[in-house]
Amino acid sequence: MSPTLTDASPVMTDPSDGLKVMEARGSVAETFGIPLAVLAELTHRCPLQCPYCSNPVELDRAGSELTTDEWKEVLSELAEIGVLQIHFSGGEPTARKDLVELVRHATEVGLYSNLITSAVLLTRDKLQALRDAGLCHVQISFQGNEPLVADRVAGLKNSHQKKLEAARWTRELDLPLTVNAVMHRQNLHQLADVIQMAVDLDADRLEVANVQYYGWALKNRAALMPTLAQIEETSRIVEEAQARLKGVLAIDYVVPDYFALRPKKCMGGWGRQFFNISPSGKILPCHAAETITGLDFLSVRSNHSIAWIWQNSEAFNRYRGTGWMPEPCRSCDFKEIDFGGCRCQAFALTGDAGNTDPACALSPLHEQIFKVAEAESASGEHCFIYRNFAGGTPEADGHGA
């Protein structure tokens, strides 16, 4: 006997061979095994205005959001077809008054639930109610390690203080905590302190995520793009901390692909192991997919099942696998490794989602894109364009919203 544990991580981290084991078992969606985890974006409403928000620039209005009953049906259907984990996200999921009810329903149908939150709307009682409803894990975003930078990036006064408070309640209630820190040129100097903050908060896990540049972040790229020197320092700090904090704090690191030679295996490949559901019920291959025009994303409100949409819809099949690839991807040895990178980034930077992601050194646009990034990182641009329903509001003077 020699017991083994195969890592079958579905999202955010690099999927290992373990996933293949699980995908091979099949599911209702025979061809492309249903994802292990799904992201439910309950709403686009949010009290924060972070300039790198991963929501689309065209936000779903409150009136178009799925109702409580619709979400419950979705959760039941997901559990039935073999999804194991549900990430409640947004916008700010706690802006939904029915969140406790939805978490309870997820628990009842056997889903492992995770709350991805800015935490500023949480109270201790609310958190307790979520815990009692079966919530398994809490992830809180931080914009820095102290209020001066953090509140400015969030575009909300006192937000940092509220987050610290909510993080403490999370651990007091014995809920596991992940700290998510989105890093960019204007807060990377705080990285070592952010790591220490996560340790002090007794977090189990820290995600150090460099901004990915589509949608809102693309609008703010000049103000956010890190310098090459910062990236090198970041990698050094993360590696040192990972070794030092082994068994205390797990650190996942998302590198900025503008500075890489190989593109990221975005979403583990389009339509391969992940989907998310937008506030209005659209099933999307990634949370930025709606930035790509010309694709018709079907909704849970259509007359198709979720499994059918995942398996058969045109939008999911358009960039699935390797058959769609042009050169230089088609003849590339890495095509099954990175699946051509990120479709949203290819669309944003080349105007065609079917092109090779310019993050790849083999893309004819790579050098040009890298030069733009380098120039922007040195531009000294300071002011943000804040994320909101009005299409964005420029920061007045570099001193917050």
Add this chain to the structure above:
Amino acid sequence: MASRNISVSEASRPILPRHARLKFDQTRQLWVILAPERVLAPDETAVEILQLCDGARSVAEIVDQLAAKYTAERAAIGADVVAMLQDLADKGFLTEAREKTP
């Protein structure tokens, strides 16, 4: 912090923490451990061990039980069990039952 970074020995009384759930996945017909951003697929032997990790049994008792069941050499089983549990602990998916004050 006391529950983190545990060193598994035969005296440990391990248990899965709240955020790690051992569950049989009906769709894929296999056991899984659900954890934040992770799904682990333990093999049959690992599942058998984890089902014995109830925070009451010590690792020594678990090893005794398995050695008797499989009439296998206790030392070999002991080493395998400790290594597997330590691996899980290092990943943050195993904790120790709090010692009762004597």
